[in-house]
Amino acid sequence: IGFYGEALGQEAAVVGCAAASLPDDWIVPALREAGVGLYRGMTTDSYIAQIFGNAEDPTKGRQMPCHPCDRDHHYVVMSSCVSTQVPHAVGIALAMKIAGDRGRCAFGFMGDGGTSEGDFHVSLNFAGVMKVPCVLVCQNNQWAISTPGTLQTASPTIAIKALGYGVEPLRADGNDVLAVYQIARYAADKARRGDGPTFVELLTYRVSAHSSSDDPSRYRDESVTEVWRGQRDPLRRMEAFLTRRGWLAA
Numbered sequence: 001i002g003f004y005g006e007a008l009g010q011e012a013a014v015v016g017c018a019a020a021s022l023p024d025d026w027i028v029p030a031l032r033e034a035g036v037g038l039y040r041g042m043t044t045d046s047y048i049a050q051i052f053g054n055a056e057d058p059t060k061g062r063q064m065p066c067h068p069c070d071r072d073h074h075y076v077v078m079s080s081c082v083s084t085q086v087p088h089a090v091g092i093a094l095a096m097k098i099a100g101d102r103g104r105c106a107f108g109f110m111g112d113g114g115t116s117e118g119d120f121h122v123s124l125n126f127a128g129v130m131k132v133p134c135v136l137v138c139q140n141n142q143w144a145i146s147t148p149g150t151l152q153t154a155s156p157t158i159a160i161k162a163l164g165y166g167v168e169p170l171r172a173d174g175n176d177v178l179a180v181y182q183i184a185r186y187a188a189d190k191a192r193r194g195d196g197p198t199f200v201e202l203l204t205y206r207v208s209a210h211s212s213s214d215d216p217s218r219y220r221d222e223s224v225t226e227v228w229r230g231q232r233d234p235l236r237r238m239e240a241f242l243t244r245r246g247w248l249a250a
Contacts, residue, residue, distance in 0.1 A: 019184075020184035022104075025188070028107065030111055082111075089107065089136065108134055112139075114138070124161070127197040135187040158201045159199060168190075170198060170201070171201045175228075
């Protein structure tokens with residue numbers, strides 16, 4: 001595989017949002033949301049074929065690895081150019097509004113690094129002015145490749161940036177799948193009613209490297225990573241919750 005960007009440690013943010021989507025919604029992903037496509041019906045065979053770029057690849061090798069798409073399930077191929085997908089999500093939502101498609105919305109994803117790009121600010125402004133039915137989700141995994149969040153922005157949170165554009169900001173624990181689902185469901189239902197966009201910040205952590213070509217030990221304290229890998233891992237947290245409720249055998 002020539003390139004891959006994992007979602008290790010961010011599974012709750014991915015699955016919680018996927019569970020809040022409906023079949024007629026459109027998904028415009030960033031690097032780590034392939035799980036949304038799989039949740040919605042993209043086959044594992046198709047996904048793996050795209051990663052290898054073989055004869056069964058839906059894009060016939062025209063995209064680099066880790067860029068799956070699924071037209072049947074409204075899952076758009078991601079863009080490697082950071083945040084260029086955010087205007088696409090807002091544009092899809094505007095098309096829904098023009099067509100009078102109540103009951104549908106567009107989910108647009110980005111990372112924390114994406115909020116430093118001009119496309120992010122243009123999109124939030126347009127979404128707020130036009131009151132489009134979209135849910136814009138930032139997976140704040142605290143690292144934009146090697147740039148930490150403290151050097152990304154001077155604002156106290158990423159979510160608060162939406163206030164200046166007239167878009168409702170929400171923030172949740174991105175490693176708690178139930179919290180993610182609740183906040184994403186609220187935002188999606190609001191959009192489908194025609195009540196406008198929401199910007200959601202999901203606080204999580206990039207446990208793995210930025211991509212298969214990255215070595216994070218060169219620029220961050222991996223002892224912090226181990227805390228997130230262990231105590232705050234979303235899969236372990238969900239397992240503990242289910243076990244305490246008696247829904248999963250210990």
